[in-house]
Amino acid sequence: MKRHILSNLKEWKNSPNRKPLILLGARQVGKTYILKQFGREEFDNMVYVNCHNNPFVESLFVDFDIDRILYQIELQYEQRITVGKTLLFFDEIQEVKNGIPSLKYFCENKRDLHVVVAGSLLGISLREEESFPVGKVDNLRMYPMTFDEFLIANGRDMLADCLKALDKEMLAPHHETLVEYLRQYYFVGGMPEAVLTWIETHDPSATRKVQQSILSTYNRDFGKHTKTEAERIRMVWNSIPAQLAKENKKFVFGVVKKGARAAEFEKAIQWLVDAGLIYKICRISKPEEPLQFYVDAMCYKVFMMDVGLLACMCGARSKVMLLGMDVFSEFKGAFTENYVMSQIKALEICDGMDNNIFYYSKDSSPLEVDFIVQGRDRVIPVEVKAEHNVRSKSLSTFINQEFSSYALKGLRCSMLPFATQDWMENIPLYATEAYFNEEGLGASE
Incomplete structure (x- = not known):
């Protein structure tokens, strides 16, 4: 399946200043698959070293004599390692000391x-006793497949190209088709194995079993901590559907456990963030650049990395997800807000790109703007609308009254086609990734 990150890997290959590359991401987002494809397509040969349960690798790094290490690898795998022609790929690098x-x-x-390595954020975060080679490696982040990649996987390459170009005139006749694919994406999500199972079978039960297996894998990883910390991680993880179902989606510790205090669970939350399993966005006090200056770190919202896993976790029935329009407003619009967050987040593939997304609210009023995004040239207030009623009262108040002197233009993501007004424009939900890529959050291809 085609992944956009392949173009970033090619840029790394051709960079004169490249360093060894770490491709990071949560388990099962497709890191091994894409690096093997990269090796096949871009090099004369690839030497693949799987570090998981590999006795040979256990004795490989007894010291850091690189010439000896390379010679041992050549002998073991019966392949020459030639500069400029060979890709040396260490998989599951975090498994070996x-x-x-x-x-x-x-x-x-x-x-x-x-040299490329694939490592799960989960595994690397567990090797705290080892020094990380700061400044000596390049990093890329990989996420679940976006809606655009889901379209391509379904054989709709031309439609995906049209969407990426934001060709509104050409997209207009295909609005209902894109809505149907979006409905499927809400159920399937972007985990590659789940996507492949859906494409091959169109069987909701088979797809859901894959998702359940992925969730079970994550649950086993939680157990690698002390009993107390593992239980706290599970409690936070299991509370996320309930957190998102609230009208005000600010994270509340009382939802995790009655009477819970922040000090009990903040480490568990941060571990899930570091592992790439959840996304955390903080509140800001005003939409002024740089937004990071105005963060209220005590107030934040938490999202799942994948909308399909969210659907699986909360037990959403396939009939509700795949038929009719209810899926977009079900669960108080939590699926839709989580979807928008995941599409924007997936554009943050490089170091230094993870301080772009925030939200706004006031303790003294119900005014809330779902996302405040720092684009290349402007700050973008975003309101997400899952239901047919798309009146943007909070967004209008925020732009035209609360911060009228800032000359902001808002964005509404909804089920309606493209439209624009003086103070706000509307884009259909399926255009979220393309829109923010155009606004400078993503790396150009």
């Missing part, structure tokens, strides 16, 4: 060799 620190020495002593 000294694997991650060794990248510093590849950078210093074999900079011209193309």
